[in-house]
Amino acid sequence: MNDKLLLVDDEQGLLDMLKYLLTKEGFQHIQLATNAKEALRYVNEWPYDLIVLDIMLPDMDGFELCRRLREMTKVPILFLSxxxxxxxxxxxxxxGADDYITKPFNPLEVVARIKAQLRRQELAKEGTVHAIDVYAFDTFQLYKQEGRLVVQGQEISCPAKEFELLKFLCEHPNQIFSTQHLYEQIWGQNSYGDENTVMVHVRRLRQKIEADPNNPTLIVNMRGLGYKLAAKKKESMK
Incomplete structure (x- = not known):
């Protein structure tokens, strides 16, 4: 694991034990600090992904240290106290702490909570990545918030359902979806044989974004499987 952890506690034995367990779980980058001064210096010098913090420290109250750390970083902070x-x-x-574990504690529970916080943080990052405003491809751009479709530099009128269908395909490029799945995603109900509705909207979208709608290279029909947007995604814009 590439996550960088900082463990802060004045009990060296506890720090060594946690580091040992975390190392066994695959964590490779673990820094130990036995006082607030060290912790502040380390955070100022290195970007960490999570901090475990004791409240009873020799040189500063852990609550005050947490306040100062929150001015320097937004990563999860777990109190051990x-x-x-x-x-x-x-x-x-x-x-500003994200979790609070009381001593004495089960060391394996601490490891589990650390993993849970890191997993939650990773999911949050993924959500940020997907929360983009513009889907940019080689020949067209879809402006999600503005409801605009621009093809080869020209803005093209795109009715709501066509826009939603294209947006869904843009969100999942190069993935195959059946007509039934697309209908349920865009129209929000079981298809009951309404796959033709999807086919009509796909045909209209092809007329807008394809160089040759009769020989599509972007919205491709995978025979017997469904449709996919076969397009190389450029760097997304927020």
Whole structure:
């Protein structure tokens, strides 16, 4: 795993134990810090993907350290603390921590929670990647938020369902979808033999984006399987 972790605790034995377990789970980049000063220096020098933080540190209260870290990074922060009062948990989560685990704890649970936070962060990143405004291909661009289709530099009128169908294909380039699946995705109901509706809309889209609608190279019919947008996607624009 390429995720970079920072573990902050004044108990060296606990740090060594967590590092050992995380290493066994495949984590390769683990930095240890036994006080707030070290933690701040490391975060200032390196980009981490997750921070595990104790509250009782020798040189600074962990809550204050969390506040300072939040000014430097948005990565998940997990508190490990002997403070078990609800008010402490609420405080930790309020100032910016993403999770709060009380001592004594099951080390495997800590590892599981670290993985869960990293997985959640990765999903969030993927969501950001897919939340684009413009789908750009070699011959056309689809402006999602503006509802515009531009082909070879010229804006083309595109009715709502045609636009939605093309947008769906743009979101999944080079993937094959049956006419039934496309109908259910765009019209929001079971097809009941309405695949012809999809065929008509595909034909209209081909007339708009294909150089030769009678010999399509973009919206391709895969015989017996369905349709796919056979287009090379350019760098997406947000």
């Amino acid at each position: 002997a403070k078990t009062m609800d008010i402490d948990k609420i405080m930790g989560l309020t100032i």
